[in-house]
Amino acid sequence: MLALRGSLRRLSQALVHQVCSSFTTGHRQQEGTLYEFCTYYLKPANVEEFLYNFKKNVHLRTAHSELVGYWTVGFGGRINTVFHIWKYDNFAHRAAVYKALAKDEDWQEQFLIPNLPLIDKQESEITYLVPWCKIGTPPKEGVYELATFQMKPGGPALWGNAFKRAVNAHVELGYSTLVGVFHTEYGALNRVHVLWWNESADSRAAGRHWSHEDPRVVAAVRESVSYLESQQNTFLIPTSFSPLK
Structure with a gap:
């Protein structure tokens, strides 16, 4: 009886470990790479200006981290919206990139400061x-x-x-x-x-x-x-x- 209880206890512990492992880490890649989903809701009159400015200065931003893709919303969502995905090695990498951007005078002066007034709202999600x-x-x-x-x-x-x-x-x-x-x-x-x-x-x-x-x-x-x-x-x-x- 004791041996049976011990076997059941070990089985129960194994199942709990399996479920917890699946729940906590099973949804993401093991190396910790993360993807930031950024959505910018632009003021209707300023969409073309915003996109032109980003195209002209995109090299300043991609010098810091990898851009996966950049899109405008055609339909099925709020129009006058841009959606973009950025890749980071981990959270420390993302923090370092944002710290560097805050000190990048070219990025700040040529794009960020002039274009902030064109953005109505921003949203960010971290995904794996x-x-x-x-x-x-x-x-x-x-x-x-x-x-x-x-x-x-x-x-x-x-x-x-x-x-x-x-x-x-x-x-x-x-x-x-x-x-x-x-x-x-x-x-x-x-x-x-x-x-x-x-x-x-x-x-x-x-x-x-x-x-x-x-x-x-x-x-x-x-x-x-x-x-x-x-x-x-x-x-x-x-x-x-x-x-x-």
Whole structure:
């Protein structure tokens, strides 16, 4: 009896460790690389001026850290908005970059100070790329879709596997090209962003239509949807200076 209790206790401890490990670290890459999602809501009359100024001075900003992509919102969200993703090795790297930017007189004088009045509001989220996904490179220039899923509380330990199967069903059947899957660490929790590439808005619409009629996709999505609270899809147009085109 004592031996049985000891075995059960060890099994229980192992299961607790497994669940906790999945919950605390299972949603991110092991090396700690993080991605900052920045959204700037611009004043309508100043969008072109802001983008022109950033294009002219983008080299001053990318001298400090890596720009993954820079887009304007086409539809599915608030227009007159720019969305950009920055990559950092870890939180210490991000802190060092922002400290350096505060001392960079060229960046401050040529871009930041003149353009702050053009921004109505800013938002920032810190995300991790999920461990089963790497940043994809689109085959050519196109358009992007950011699908944002607000999942039920509980984290990836609860809904991670079902969500992965739903994403992979779309990828494996070729209905869209996956760029990355990101899980929010700071911002709204239990939020997952999936960034897709398509050749055009019409090719995206066709792929979505076909996927809705594919029983393999429908079955995978049906499982994931049971953990879903809300979803928003935003159509993104890459700027001329965006690394992801």
